[in-house]
Amino acid sequence: MKRIMVAVPCREQMDVETVKCLQKLEKDMRLRKDLEVDVEFLVGTIIHDMRHKLAERAIENNYDYVLWVDSDMIFDSDVLVDLLNDDKDIVTAVCFMRKAPYDPCIYSKMRMGLGTDENEIEKYHDYPRDNGLFEVEACGFAMILMKTKVLKQLLDTSGHIFFPVKTPNLALGEDLSFCIRARRQGFRIWCDPKPKIGHIGKMFVDANSYWTMKEMTK
Numbered sequence: 001m002k003r004i005m006v007a008v009p010c011r012e013q014m015d016v017e018t019v020k021c022l023q024k025l026e027k028d029m030r031l032r033k034d035l036e037v038d039v040e041f042l043v044g045t046i047i048h049d050m051r052h053k054l055a056e057r058a059i060e061n062n063y064d065y066v067l068w069v070d071s072d073m074i075f076d077s078d079v080l081v082d083l084l085n086d087d088k089d090i091v092t093a094v095c096f097m098r099k100a101p102y103d104p105c106i107y108s109k110m111r112m113g114l115g116t117d118e119n120e121i122e123k124y125h126d127y128p129r130d131n132g133l134f135e136v137e138a139c140g141f142a143m144i145l146m147k148t149k150v151l152k153q154l155l156d157t158s159g160h161i162f163f164p165v166k167t168p169n170l171a172l173g174e175d176l177s178f179c180i181r182a183r184r185q186g187f188r189i190w191c192d193p194k195p196k197i198g199h200i201g202k203m204f205v206d207a208n209s210y211w212t213m214k215e216m217t218k
Contacts, residue, residue, distance in 0.1 A: 004029075004080065005063040005148075006039040009050035014071045015200045021075050028077040037080070038063075048162040048174035051141070055151045055161070063148050070142040072098075074198040082195050083145040086133060090150060090182060091190040094127065095142035098201030101217060102210040106191055110138030110179060112165060112172060124191075125214070129207070131194045138179035139189060143197050154181055 006022065008014075022039050029037040040057060044050045051068075058066045067080055073095070083091050096102045103123055111120040128134050154161040158181050162174040172180070179189055198204040 001034055001036055002065065002084065003036045003063045004038075004065045004067055004084075004145075005054075005058045005061070006037060006067045006069055006080075007051075007054040007058065008039065008041050008069050008071055009047060009054060010041060010043045010071045011045055011047060011050075012071070017074050017200060018069075018071055021073070021077070022069070025075075025077040025080060029080065035080075035084075048160070048164060048177075051162040051174055051178075052160055055155065058148050059152050059155070065145055065147055066151065067145045068141045068143070070095075070140075072200045073142050074200060074204060075143060076196060079143065079195040079197070080145070083192060086145075086190065086192050088133070088190045089187050090144065090146045091133070091192055092136070092139040092144040093142075093195040093197045094191060094193050094207060095140055095197050096199055096205045096207070096210050098199040098205045101213045102205050104210060105140030105142060106136045107138040107176070107179075108136065110176060110183075112167070112170065112176075112180060127191070127193065129193055129211075131192075133190050133192055136189050136191045137183065138176045139191065140173075141175040141178075142199065143195070150182060150187055154178075154185060157185065 029035050042050045095105045106124040108124040109120050109122040165172045165177040198206045
C-alpha cells in the first residue's frame with residue numbers, strides 16, 4: 001500500500017471549492033485498497049517555514065509520497081492517481097497564474113546560481129499539450145507530487161530546503177528555490193499536462209484560459 005500525505009499550507013482562508021475538492025479526494029481514495037491518503041493542513045504566515053514543517057511531518061510519519069496542494073486550487077480527485085501512475089520522483093500538473101495572461105507556472109529554464117547559466121530563467125510558454133510527460137527545470141507547488149525520499153535526501157544534505165534563493169537583484173519563491181536544490185542533487189522534475197487544474201481567482205483559470213489568451217495576444 002502506498003501512503004500519501006496531501007500537504008496544504010494556508011496563509012489565508014481557504015476557498016470552499018478547494019475544501020470540496022480535498023474532501024472528494026479523501027472520500028474517493030478510501031474506496032481503493034492500494035492507497036492510504038491523509039490531508040494535512042498547516043496555517044501560518046511564512047510559506048517556506050510551513051512547507052519545511054509539512055515535509056518534516058511527512059518524513060516522521062513514514063509517508064511514501066507528498067502531494068502538495070495550494071489552498072486556492074480546484075481539481076478532480078483522479079489527479080493523484082494520474083501523478084502516481086507517472087512513477088517519477090517529482091511530477092507536477094500544469095497550473096496557471098490566476099491573472100491574465102494566465103502564464104503556466106512551469107519553467108523550461110531555471111539556472112539561477114547553477115554554474116555558468118546563472119540567472120537564466122524562462123517560463124515554459126509553449127509547453128507540449130498532449131498527454132505525454134515532459135521535463136521542466138522548475139515549477140510552482142500548486143499541484144505537485146514527490147516521493148518522500150526526495151525530501152529526506154534534501155533535508156539531510158541541504159538543511160532548510162525551501163528557504164528562498166536570493167541574489168542582489170532577484171529573489172525566488174520557496175517553490176522555485178526547492179527546484180534548484182533538487183536539481184543540484186540530481187533529481188529531475190517532470191510535468192504531466194493531463195490533469196485538469198483550476199486556479200481560483202475571479203474566474204477559474206485553466207489550460208483553455210491560457211491558450212485562448214495567448215492566441216488573442218499574438
